[in-house]
Amino acid sequence: MLLERGLLVGWVCLHFCLHGANADLTRYRNIRPKPEKILKPCAFPFIYENVRYEHCTTVNSDFAWCSVDSIFNGKWRYCVSTDPPACKFPFLFGKKLYHACTTDGYVLGKTWCALTHNYNMNGLWKPCSPNGEGATGVGAL
Template identity: 55%
Template sequence: MDGNLSFLKMQLDVMRHLVGWVSLAVCMYGLNADLIPYLQPPEEEIPLQNCTFPFIYNGVIYHGCISVHSDFDWCSLDYYFQGRWRYCKAFDPPMCTFPFQFGKKSINECIKEGYIMDRSWCSLTENYNKDRKWKQCSPHK
């Protein structure tokens, strides 16, 4: 079975290279340029809608992009996943939630307390004590 999978992957790689060479020949020798769109795979269109954080997928709450059932990070566009999603981009990290509960305090900004690396952090939920979801804050304000 693994041999068949390897053979199929090799065939796919050969076909990708062939498409590139055919496209080059079309451009260089003036062949029918109408064929080019059929030789190249379509580019992915990413919806402009923002990711929703947190979101629930298969009964689990996620506070950031995930790679569950995917080779690439993705996010839900709805609080309860309803099939609407998109791949994540660099500007999609989860946001800090202010104020958040830490110990017996209500916190309104990134803090260093409780983080042994002397860096600032924030909670991703309203109650860090309960959820334990956090991220490091940017050193640049």
């Protein structure tokens, strides 16, 4: 019995390591967002779960996102480098100059960008879209 419990804990830990604790924006964690064909602009400011957002957020998500409506109704998209706060290109990280989002220095191969032209000076950054620039989705509540 103890061995079975240990295996269960191991599988649960593996699931969260691979998929992340915040896989998407919906309350139904098994529903994945479907890409929209047209990139809709973010609606800043927007209200999500009674909180006002002036820029992209990572609340309930592993990646920055925004609502495409002023009051979140399930339609959203991943943020891109030009969404607030905007990425600054080129930016210096270590001894290298980057002109696009990079996976260098980030775990699990996720992309990121600096929020100033010199990351080394202040360490300000944000995650980039997981599906490339312009990735969108629709979530259901």
